[in-house]
Amino acid sequence: MRNESISLLSGISLKCAVLTSGLCFILSCHSGDEKKKYDSWTVTGGTKENMRYSSLKHIDTNNVDRLTVAWIYHSEQQDDRRFGPMQCNPIIAGNILYGVSPRLKLFAIDAATGIEKWSFDPADSLQNKTWTRRSINMNRGVAYWEEGDDKRIIYTVGSVAFAVNAVTGRLIPEFGTDGGINLHKGLDRDEHTVGVTPTSPVMIYKNLFFLSGLVSEATPGHIRAFDVKTGEQKWIFHTIPYPGEPGYETWEDTTAYRHMGSANSWSGFSLDEKRGILFAGTGNPTNDFYGGNRIGHGLYGNCVLAIDALTGKLIWHYQTVHHDVWDMDISSPPVLITLERNGKKIDAVAQSTKTGFIFIFERETGEPLFPVEERPVPTDSEIPGEQLSPTQPYPLLPKPFARQLLTEHDLNTLVSDSSYQDIKKRFQSYRSTGMFTPPGTQGTIILPGYDGGGEWGGPSVDPETNILYVNANEMAWVLNIVENKPDKKNTTQLQAGVSLYQRHCMSCHGPERLGSGDYPSIVGIEKKYNTRQFSELLSTGRRMMPAFNHLSKEAQHAIAVFLLDIKSQHNLPYTGHIESMGQKPSYGSTGYNKFLTKEGYPAISPPWGTLNAINLNTGEYEWKVPLGEFEALKEKGIPTTGRENYGGSVVTAGGVLFIGATADGKFRAYNKRTGKLLWETALPAPGVATPSVYSVNGKQYVVIACGGSKWGGPSSDSYVAFGLPD
Template identity: 45%
Template sequence: MKNIIRVSFWKAFSIASLFPALFCLPSCQNGTATRDSWSVYKGDATSSSYSSLNQITKENVATLEVAWVFEPNDAPDGARAVKYECNPIIIDGVMYLTSARHVVYALDAASGKIIWSFDPFDGKGGAIKRGVSYWQSGTERRIMFTAGNHLFALDATTGEQISDFGDNGKVNLNIENFSGEEAWVVPTSPGIIYNNLIILGSEVSESYGAAPGYIRAYDVRTGKLEWTFHTIPWPGEVGYDTWPPDAWKKVGGANNWGGMSLDEKRGIVYVPLGSPTYDYYGADRKGMNLFGNSLVALEAGTGKLVWHFQTTHHDLWDYDLPAPPNLITVTKDGRQIDAVAQTTKTGFLFVLNRETGEPIFPVEERPVPASNIPGEQAWPTQPFPTMPAPYAGQYLTEQDLADFSSDSQQQVLDAFRSFRYEGIYTPPDTSGTLLTPGSRGGSEWGGAAWDQQTGLLYLNANESPEIAKVSRGVAWKSPRDQSMYNVGRSFYNTYCASCHGANKQATDPSIPSLVDVGKRLSKDEILNRVKNGKGKMPAFGQVATGNEEEILSYLLEINRDKISQKSQNESDTGMVYLNLTAYGYFRDKEGRPAIKPPWGTLNAINLNTGEYAWRVPLGNIPELQQPGDPPTGIENYGGPVVTAGGLVFIAATGDQKIRAFDKETGDEVWTADLPGNGYASPAVYEANGKQHLAIAVTGNRDKPGGWMIVFSLP
């Protein structure tokens, strides 16, 4: 590898200057990219994460320095840091972004100076938000974004709410579920613009009682719902026969939370979908379960199904499709084919014909292990692409286990031998199952970057096996009680678990446990704390309003009875088993990964041939790196961008750095320190004649709001 150039963030920032620039109005049409813009989430409607700018090159990247830093300063006093994943858009010198608190800002892209801001929650927002969408018709320009369960429209010039859009500037996105009650949806990734429509996915609960993940299109001018695609099919619709007859009334999920891509010329939107609920147990949803875990191609103007391809049948592993596909063109057998490349958590890359959904490289249905859970029927086969080879490990042996010490090695070996494990697609089991890849394996929401010049797709990946154990769960006095509890649990996991712990048992002594909170506080006192905050706890009034019963149901476990193994009827499997240990890392007793490195990689795949051009570790944990070994790699979130200057830029890792790699060789040629982790995809744009590189950085206890940090050449 070449020598790596390191830049200290704080030193660079201390010498950087902030210069005001002239106020500019955006001028691109419906997100169509121009050379100096980054006008759509992930660069353009095709999700290329590619920039044609070439001012920053392999020869001068070492001189990059911090041009400006924007710190929103909109986190309430005592607020905790939340993961900041925004990929900003830049149009004619104006950067539009969301903060970690869901505040929308317009900044001068050359200096970081605020032009306007809009706070949908009056200082009470928080949780993941990855950016905004831009629409223009003539001189009318709008910023479209979601916050909580609402879609907003703002004047792009002034930041003022469009009063005649929806209900006084916003549209409620909640969906009536099978019981007639509202089930919340909270989109985390920006919608995509097609003509005068904004097409939206959503994040929903991952438990029983979740909302279905319908794909919906709204009129950008009026907020009117124009079409809906049912991801859990209704009677008479394609895919209905892959579910039990009443599934459309009660099963949730199969949602698009990572974003989508658009072929503007063909008028087709490509929508990657997640798993149906419950994530790890599907006895109540027997069948293949279309359109869960499917890449779905829809007519963008009508929502009509064009084609679909399911990447995991009857998902029991939380193998959501986590990111928008890249729209690509490959050369195969002497002819050019427009295609889509879909990344996955499994480490498979599915390359499909853009018009038909037919695989470019052969895909085989292969037998996989059966489930041992009473009532569960795992699908007997799963699709395996024959090329490219998987970019994440899918089978472990004892030789793959970490050996930090003899004690650690023996402990990991004993654990490994105790699990049920038959390779990828081993179903969760009551004895404990090792999932390889786990739900954090392979690709995450950042997706891949595509370079048409080289025919290479660049993607980062995790090696993160997990432990899952399915246990007897709970009985409910009514389906409504269960639904309310699960909505409350999803609220808790989104807004509360990072401080109070996954099981309500806080590990920080300064944060109270919420176990048996009903013995200390009344219902009114609990809701007052949630809505108005106290001490270090921020207020969640805006997002809690309308969910009061559900929050109390979860915190107080109302109408929830634990099932005794002796009393449970084995034949009654409908709502008995729940996965209580999902997302359990496979680690040794010191908390170190239980498998040998690399634990994170950056990959370049030639999609004309299906072969790898290169593969390198991404990130490093020096204290775990053995003498003479390559970097360890680190679990990573966020994606890469690739440029015409010959570089791949990526942060993503948990070591507080951003890096540049030679796109032809994979050599790491530059790295810079960040004040936090850059769990976001960078944006590349031009302002005042200079190429810039922007990355959102997650905050910390002292600076909970995070930063938008922008680099440029001197």
């Protein structure tokens, strides 16, 4: 592994150096334990409340423009610049920084210098093990646990949860089987038909850790607890309820618990350690855009959940979208805060969403702390069998932080007249009546888009002021519903492959296999994969693509015959079943398609990305500014437009908010009180990750993973740390 040391920084705080030990003790006591816990970054998000706040203030509004690179760590050995995006929020324990590379190698480095201590490559362990085949997916962080000399990192790679010695970088053999546990087991489903690939870090409470994760469409997103020492599964909370469990009655299909998938907490958790309450947000049940086979509200899809961390028993829930057919998953962990109301402090939970709403609840009861109205929404679906919810919840405060309706007056006028006329014509052919417009075959505007509004980076909150900072996307997408053709008897391999592709692959890769949204074209895939390699890809998944183990071998082979264009097998008989799980949807979508101009800009008027400051005590906005820019538009004198952004912010006691996230590859610092841009710098590649803030020997650092983005352009394997010069 390589380390580039640029202006390596060390030293101790001058302020502490001149203070007597007595004065230091007084200052420490004055700050209190509550403030002191925000000095470190031992947990993803800073603390288990997920506030992404640091009480460090050596770097402040007066000196942030003097930041320089302290060190750069390259997390891969190969000199290969085509790495996948990194979304990891690294943690720091005992002056050691732990993070994950683009190819999911776990590493430990000196947090002050970036010099490597050790690295662990899961590929070396997975080759000859019985856990499962390797699946390369995103990783947004790891978890640290210690008891005496026993210090562990718990992290996931595909469908395996590993326990790695935090000092040596070696697997802990007494955990699970030789250091890992197969997450396909323990779900009450055939382990060969499910796919579980957690992307967010586990949460740890005492000797338990909790996970859910990205799942295949036939896999339930149940939340589970495991013993941190042994890997034994201790409890399971059914996000698709079983008979006799609360929420079971919200499914018209009484067998949904046997075959329905998702309702998963892929974005991670927050934890109230004092009360022992685990908080989670969930996504919608499968499939994303057609609910005719899952009629009802479908608990616990699209819910904020409060669960007893020791027992797995539900304490309360709140559903933010009923019968979701717009892919409006809860995309970030809840944030635990303490609000001021009429002179009293109230422990609360704040949940940002893709819809642009922020829901705020009392922590123990789940009662909304701002009024929420159930408002009538359109239900005139043209799709047979669909039964939409007649109402949806609308918080009255805070107001949405992203636009929720696209009209002709909101179209992009920065482009040429011919380009404007093109998007106007297309818009007039779509249906756009607001956020809960029923999906249809003519094309439905989705705004906020599939990536929000709010995304997985989530908000940061300053506990001193209760101001919440959240970055938002303002990108319209177009949803087109298509009918899946019924099964055919005596069908050929090619016919079966086409039908299976339409059911399982078209929503991501499009009807012409040209890709859509953030998903790549697979035209010409036969030049990259042979039959064996393609079969392994379907079995393991890769990055954003989940495993398809729920499909039979016959079904996987038929898809290969179609996509790899194996002409010698086109007309051979297909002997498997196209329907591979319970009730399959009769309708699907043509893919994730952004509404763009001919030039590739969003068809909606700017801003296209924003940074928002909201006072949670009052529900009112403090400020809103565009986040990100297009250099080509800036050169034309067009004011900052904002851009798509992924990854969150960090706010500090020094008055500074740090954020990368944007497609333009900049790292920025804002004045948290005013929203004024104080400093920016170019990263080696876009930092679509949340920064971490920490201190070593009295010196403050801010570090961000710079792996590149989903939009193409430069990629990197680097973690870059910044600090003030000595």
